[in-house]
Structures are given as C-alpha cells and as structure tokens.
Amino acid sequence: MTSPATPKYFQTMSPATTTPSTTTPSAPPQPSAPPPTSNNSSETPTTKSNDSPTPNTPKVHPPRKPLLRLELRDLSSPGAFSFLRLLHASTALEDAVHTVLHHLYTALPPHHIPPTRSITLVLEAMEGVAYTKGSSLDADHKSIHLSTDYIAHIPDARKKEEITGVLVHEMVHCWQHNAQGTAPGGLIEGIADWVRLKAGYAPPHWKRVAGGKDKWDSGYERTGFFLEWLEQLYGEDIVRRINNELRGCEYEGAAFWGKCCGKDVEALWEEYRAFLDKDSAGGSGSGALVEEDGQGGNQTAKQSQGGEAEMAKKFDIPDNKVIPVRPRFT
Numbered sequence: 499m500t501s502p503a504t505p506k507y508f509q510t511m512s513p514a515t516t517t518p519s520t521t522t523p524s525a526p527p528q529p530s531a532p533p534p535t536s537n538n539s540s541e542t543p544t545t546k547s548n549d550s551p552t553p554n555t556p557k558v559h560p561p562r563k564p565l566l567r568l569e570l571r572d573l574s575s576p577g578a579f580s581f582l583r584l585l586h587a588s589t590a591l592e593d594a595v596h597t598v599l600h601h602l603y604t605a606l607p608p609h610h611i612p613p614t615r616s617i618t619l620v621l622e623a624m625e626g627v628a629y630t631k632g633s634s635l636d637a638d639h640k641s642i643h644l645s646t647d648y649i650a651h652i653p654d655a656r657k658k659e660e661i662t663g664v665l666v667h668e669m670v671h672c673w674q675h676n677a678q679g680t681a682p683g684g685l686i687e688g689i690a691d692w693v694r695l696k697a698g699y700a701p702p703h704w705k706r707v708a709g710g711k712d713k714w715d716s717g718y719e720r721t722g723f724f725l726e727w728l729e730q731l732y733g734e735d736i737v738r739r740i741n742n743e744l745r746g747c748e749y750e751g752a753a754f755w756g757k758c759c760g761k762d763v764e765a766l767w768e769e770y771r772a773f774l775d776k777d778s779a780g781g782s783g784s785g786a787l788v789e790e791d792g793q794g795g796n797q798t799a800k801q802s803q804g805g806e807a808e809m810a811k812k813f814d815i816p817d818n819k820v821i822p823v824r825p826r827f828t
C-alpha cells in the first residue's frame with residue numbers, strides 16, 4: 499500500500515534482445531575487484547555523452563547524503579549473479595545519483611533538491627523491468643525494484659549498459675519533482691528517459707519519432723527526445739527549469755508551459771513533428787536510429803526489434819513497449 503504522496507513509477511520496456519543469454523559467465527564474482535569493462539570481449543563499451551558527470555565534473559550535492567542500500571531477494575538467481583558480476587552496487591547507485599542531480603539540479607539552490615533520505619535497490623524476480631516507489635510511512639525513503647528475470651534475458655553484450663540505464667531512469671524518480679503528484683505521467687517518464695538519454699545510456703532501439711498516435715506526453719523516449727529538442731529552442735537548462743517548475747505546486751498545463759516556454763505545448767509538439775518530417779525528408783536519418791553502439795548498431799536494432807515482441811510476451815508488456823505509468827494510489 500502506498501500513500502498519495504508515494505506514486506509508483508514504472509520503467510519502460512527497453513529490451514534489446516532476441517534470445518536469452520547463452521554465454522557462460524566468464525569470471526566468478528569478485529566483489530573487491532573493479533567490474534569488467536571493455537577488456538571483456540563480451541561487453542560493449544558504454545557510450546556516454548560528453549555532458550555526463552565525470553571525475554572532473556563538479557558534483558551536485560543534496561543537502562543530506564542519502565543512504566544507499568542493496569537488497570537481494572535471491573542471491574542464486576542468474577540475474578542477481580549477472581548484476582554482481584558486472585556492477586559494483588555501491589558505485590553504480592552513487593553514480594546514478596550524481597548523474598541525476600547533475601542533469602536536474604546543476605546551478606539550482608540545494609534546497610530545491612527533494613529530501614530523499616534513502617534509496618534501496620531491490621533485485622527480485624518479477625514481471626516487467628523495474629519500478630520505483632516511496633515508503634508508505636515516509637516518501638523520502640525510496641526503493642527501486644529491478645527484475646532479475648529481466649536482467650537474465652538481456653544479451654551479455656548490452657547487459658551492463660542496460661542495467662545502468664534502467665538504474666538511471668529509476669533514480670530520476672527518486673529525485674524529480676512531480677507537482678505534488680499532479681504532473682502528467684508521460685512528462686514524469688519523459689524526464690526520466692531524457693536523463694537516461696543525456697547520460698549516454700539510450701538503448702540502440704530508441705527512435706526519435708513522432709507518429710500519428712504519439713503525443714507530447716506519450717512518455718518515455720517519445721517525450722524524452724521531445725525534451726531534448728526543446729533544448730535547441732530554449733537552452734540546455736530547459737528540462738532543469740521544467741522539473742523545477744514542478745516543485746511545490748500543482749500542474750496546470752497552459753500556465754506551466756507558458757511560463758517555461760512561452761508557448762502551448764501542443765503547438766511545440768507540432769513544431770517538433772514538422773522538424774522530424776523535414777529532417778527525415780532531408781535524408782539525415784534522424785527519424786531512424788539515434789544511438790549507435792559503435793559495433794553494428796543497425797544490426798543490433800534489428801535484433802532488438804525482433805526480440806521485443808518476444809520479450810513483451812514473456813514479461814507481459816503491452817505491444818507499445820510502455821507499461822502504464824499512471825501513479826498508483828492504492
């Protein structure tokens with residue numbers, strides 16, 4: 499049971515697989531050793547954008563450092579094994595926190611950052627990919643639930659990057675504002691995927707498209723790419739300002755977008771559509787893949803698309819790859 503202050507957000511379905519992993523783990527878990535990187539031939543090097551936090555990037559510190567915890571429901575599950583083999587849980591969570599704070603709160607007063615006190619990553623067998631919720635007793639305590647079933651079915655070549663990308667997406671939900679629960683779910687999920695995109699963890703199958711049925715608040719990468727496009731018009735801090743405007747007030751569309759962009763969001767969406775149509779007609783390919791993995795991205799994307807239906811069926815995900823995002827107030 500969650501309180502109205504603790505909406506439950508879901509992670510988009512972002513499989514990039516056709517077949518379950520058949521690769522035997524190359525090494526036993528080594529908790530004290532650095533996680534395998536590009537030296538492991540089965541791993542695709544993570545492609546990160548230049549504006550991702552790096553050791554040289556000033557970190558944004560919350561007023562109170564959150565307690566980070568890990569809970570393993572089944573240590574023997576293949577997904578938990580892969581997680582521990584590929585990532586250091588402590589640094590992975592800490593890096594995700596800094597990535598999110600960097601993109602959403604750089605140059606903003608520290609007290610604008612939500613007072614998140616603890617974040618527990620729970621690895622457990624479940625349907626879907628992941629979700630985040632607040633404690634029923636205190637919404638400042640968050641838990642990110644990540645499916646070990648899902649982890650087990652990500653191809654080895656993408657496993658580390660996909661896990662990290664999902665973690666970044668969910669970590670956004672631990673720190674973003676939501677207009678006291680009144681913000682459109684699609685905007686909330688779009689901001690989460692925008693951070694994932696900016697951090698360099700967009701899966702190969704993500705597309706910058708705006709189909710006939712798509713709306714500005716379709717959510718996930720649809721809205722994430724739209725937000726990225728807004729940066730060209732309103733500056734690179736536009737999403738930071740959008741998130742900040744969702745702080746401590748209720749969402750009212752016309753006033754909100756008028757204040758953030760000086761325009762109606764529907765009009766902006768139509769401009770974005772026209773931009774994509776023009777760009778596509780120009781042959782730049784922007785309407786196709788936007789994220790290459792550097793190792794045959796097109797091929798990976800085809801495999802990904804071929805595998806989505808299978809994954810959707812296995813994890814009971816709707817065909818449109820998006821799990822309903824409306825917060826649950828149960």
Ligand SMILES: [Zn+2]
Nearest residue numbers: 507508509690
């Ligand atoms: Zn989400």
